[in-house]
Amino acid sequence: MQRFEERPLLKVENLTKQYGPGCGECSQPGRPGLIKNYCPSCGTVYACSDVSLDVYPGEILGIVGESGSGKSTLMQCLYFDQDVTSGTLTIDDPELAGENLFDVSSQRKRYIRNHKYGMVYQNPVKGLRMDFSSISNIAEKQIAAGGRHVGQMQSAGERLLDVVSIPLFRMKEEPRNFSGGMQQRVQIAKALSNDPPILFLDEVTTGLDLSVQAAVIDLIKQIQRDLGISMIVVSHDLAVIRMLADRTLVMLNGRVIESGLTDQILEDPNHAYTQQLVYSLL
Amino acid sequence: MVMLEVKDFGKRFTSHHLNTTRKAVEGISFSLEQGGFIGIVGKSGSGKSTILKSIYRTYLPDEGEIWFDSERFGRIDLLKAEERQVIWLRKHEIGYVSQFLNVMPRTTARELVEQALLGMGESHEAATIKAEQSLRHFDLDERLWDTFPNTFSGGEKLRLNIAIATVKKPRLLLLDEPTASLDYQSKLKVREVIEKLKADGTTLVGIFHDLEFMEGLCDCVYDMNEKALRGMPEVQR
Numbered sequence: 001m002q003r004f005e006e007r008p009l010l011k012v013e014n015l016t017k018q019y020g021p022g023c024g025e026c027s028q029p030g031r032p033g034l035i036k037n038y039c040p041s042c043g044t045v046y047a048c049s050d051v052s053l054d055v056y057p058g059e060i061l062g063i064v065g066e067s068g069s070g071k072s073t074l075m076q077c078l079y080f081d082q083d084v085t086s087g088t089l090t091i092d093d094p095e096l097a098g099e100n101l102f103d104v105s106s107q108r109k110r111y112i113r114n115h116k117y118g119m120v121y122q123n124p125v126k127g128l129r130m131d132f133s134s135i136s137n138i139a140e141k142q143i144a145a146g147g148r149h150v151g152q153m154q155s156a157g158e159r160l161l162d163v164v165s166i167p168l169f170r171m172k173e174e175p176r177n178f179s180g181g182m183q184q185r186v187q188i189a190k191a192l193s194n195d196p197p198i199l200f201l202d203e204v205t206t207g208l209d210l211s212v213q214a215a216v217i218d219l220i221k222q223i224q225r226d227l228g229i230s231m232i233v234v235s236h237d238l239a240v241i242r243m244l245a246d247r248t249l250v251m252l253n254g255r256v257i258e259s260g261l262t263d264q265i266l267e268d269p270n271h272a273y274t275q276q277l278v279y280s281l282l
Numbered sequence: 283m284v285m286l287e288v289k290d291f292g293k294r295f296t297s298h299h300l301n302t303t304r305k306a307v308e309g310i311s312f313s314l315e316q317g318g319f320i321g322i323v324g325k326s327g328s329g330k331s332t333i334l335k336s337i338y339r340t341y342l343p344d345e346g347e348i349w350f351d352s353e354r355f356g357r358i359d360l361l362k363a364e365e366r367q368v369i370w371l372r373k374h375e376i377g378y379v380s381q382f383l384n385v386m387p388r389t390t391a392r393e394l395v396e397q398a399l400l401g402m403g404e405s406h407e408a409a410t411i412k413a414e415q416s417l418r419h420f421d422l423d424e425r426l427w428d429t430f431p432n433t434f435s436g437g438e439k440l441r442l443n444i445a446i447a448t449v450k451k452p453r454l455l456l457l458d459e460p461t462a463s464l465d466y467q468s469k470l471k472v473r474e475v476i477e478k479l480k481a482d483g484t485t486l487v488g489i490f491h492d493l494e495f496m497e498g499l500c501d502c503v504y505d506m507n508e509k510a511l512r513g514m515p516e517v518q519r
Contacts (some may be wrong), residue, residue: 004355004367056366214387221386225400243386246369261339261365268341272298279299 007092008054009230010078010198015051015087015102017073017254020044037070037254047073049254051087055198058228060220062245062262064238064277070254071234072122075202077102078232079119080109091116091198114144118191118229122203124183127190130176134166134186137175138193145194160189164219181212188219192227199223199231205240217243238281242266250274285351285454285485286337287313292345293332306332308345312504312511316351316453319486321496324506330489334456336361337487338378339368350376353453373401377447380458383431383439391417391434391442392427398446416449417442420475437468444475448484455479457488461495469495 025032026039026046033039037046048070055061065071076082078089089101093116101112113119121127128137138157139147147153161171164185175183184204191199201220205213217240223229233244241248241262248265250258250273258271269275292308307329314320322330336343337350339360348360352375355367363371372378385394395416399409417427420441426434431442440460447455457476461469476499479486490496496503502511 004364004370006366211388218386218388225397242384247365260342261368263340264342267335268295270296270342275298 006056009057009092010055010232011088011090011092012051012053012078013088015048015074015077015089016046016085017048017070017077017082018044018046018085034253046254048077048084051251051254051256053249053256053259055230055232057197057230058224059247060224060231060233060245062241062248063232063234063251064236064241064248064265065251066236066277069251071236071251072202073254074251075119075200075232075234079117079200080113093197114141115146115194116196116198118194118196118199120184120187120191120199120201120204122206124175124180124187127187128175128183131174133172134161134175134178134189135171137186138190141190141193157189157193160193161186163192163223164189165215179212181208181216184208184212184216185219188216188223192223192229195227197230199229201231201233203235204233205235205237213240220244238266238277250277283316283351284313284349285316285318286487287349288333288337288346289349290346291333291336291343291348293329293336293341293343294345307506309509310346310504311509314485314487316485317480317483318502319480319488319500320511321500321503322487322489322506323493323496323503328506330506331458334378334458334487334489337454338372338376338456339363340378350454374450375453377450377452377455378458379440379443379447379455379460381436381440381460381462381464383434383443385431385446387432388430390428391422391431391445394431394442395445395449398449402450412449413445416445419478420445420448421471436463437471440464440468440472441475444472444479448479448482451482452484454485454487457486457490459489459491461490461492473499 020043022044023039023042025041026034026044031049051074063071077084084102087102091101119127135157138160139153142153158168161168166182166185175186205216208216224231235241245262248262249256250265252273258265258274265274266278269278289311291310294303294305296303310333322333324330332341335341337348337360343361350358350360352358352371354370392413395413396409399412422438422441422445426438431439461472502513504511
């Protein structure tokens with residue numbers, strides 16, 4: 001049998017994020033004695049414990065789990081919004097080869113964010129400047145990524161707004177005037193404006209009504225198909241994950257408890273929690 | 283050439299809710315030549331779908347081997363294949379059709395077939411042409427091509443489903459009771475579709491609940507009760 005010769009684009013090994021000092025008991029391998037993700041003797045909370053994952057080129061990886069399971073913390077650690085306690089992150093890119101990107105300088109982290117990453121937050125307030133025009137929001141990221149030619153940036157920005165179906169006659173308007181779905185689409189346009197090879201999507205369809213949700217899902221799929229961008233999609237909505245992701249991780253109390261092909265996770269779940277999650281599907 | 287070889291396959295399900303483990307199937311062995319068509323027959327609950335879903339890896343199997351002759355990977359045990367390999371095989375070499383159509387919202391019938399081709403790396407032009415050929419080949423009314431499948435009838439959904447699964451010319455196609463909810467006329471249509479697939483040289487494994495439908499279509503049947511392959515049984519009329 002031949003092996004698959006592809007290499008992961010983004011690789012995370014044993015990412016741990018703790019709030020608190022940790023003690024002799026909760027620092028043991030496997031962290032026995034935790035109540036959920038909380039150490040009763042020192043009060044440390046383990047938001048993420050030994051999370052490992054691979055994202056392959058052009059792939060959408062899904063992450064599901066209940067509120068508080070560590071999904072968003074994981075995304076924020078990967079996007080350098082938060083520092084990790086321990087763990088390694090590598091990206092298969094000639095510019096970044098062989099480095100643990102959690103350990104590099106903040107200047108270099110900013111470079112990676114500006115050139116390699118796009119991020120779409122659940123709350124557009126975190127990803128957009130609500131009092132700048134939509135096209136300026138996009139320009140901000142383009143400039144951060146090294147763009148200097150105003151004409152080129154403007155036309156690229158218009159093309160992106162068109163991709164996400166924001167009418168161009170409203171591009172000079174501030175996103176605070178827009179509906180939630182429109183804000184989310186401006187955020188996606190902004191996240192794509194530096195041509196990132198990696199895109200993080202954190203609960204992007206939560207709170208949107210059905211038709212807008214369908215439009216956003218459709219847009220994400222289209223981006224994957226046409227641009228070949230690798231994505232991590234976090235959602236507590238199994239239906240969204242089913243539509244988007246080929247592979248899925250299930251998180252509980254800061255740990256990955258099950259991973260597999262998305263349809264296998266949904267139809268043949270093995271972990272008790274995953275079974276419960278699937279039984280809860282409407 | 284052997285396309286698919288199932289050896290001592292077994293699958294159990296654990297329910298944490300009931301605290302039980304139940305054996306769905308065990309001791310299943312059969313093999314299938316390229317271009318052949320095996321029908322699986324047996325009572326409801328005898329594990330027919332479990333076999334199909336395990337070949338497709340929707341179920342995580344726990345016993346035995348399922349060898350598939352892959353163009354990309356050579357002879358590969360589907361139970362041990364890496365997830366990324368299974369995803370590749372689903373995109374290019376193995377198709378699965380059931381009576382249910384589970385697709386992206388707000389995507390037209392035409393786009394769905396095109397996307398299957400784009401996912402394989404075909405160009406937009408080639409995808410457009412092949413998608414139309416496929417929809418025409420399986421007799422989906424042309425007026426439906428640019429509409430959304432949510433409102434299709436059972437037969438129309440099924441024909442679209444088959445078009446999506448076969449447009450990539452899979453080496454192996456799994457049919458999981460595709461005719462379950464169809465009336466007699468629609469079933470005859472499906473039969474024609476399957477005859478076309480056979481004529482195209484597709485290797486097939488199928489589950490159908492009526493033997494009459496399978497007569498003259500399958501080369502042989504795998505009987506879940508006897509756990510053995512045999513010729514097509516005579517249908518009592």
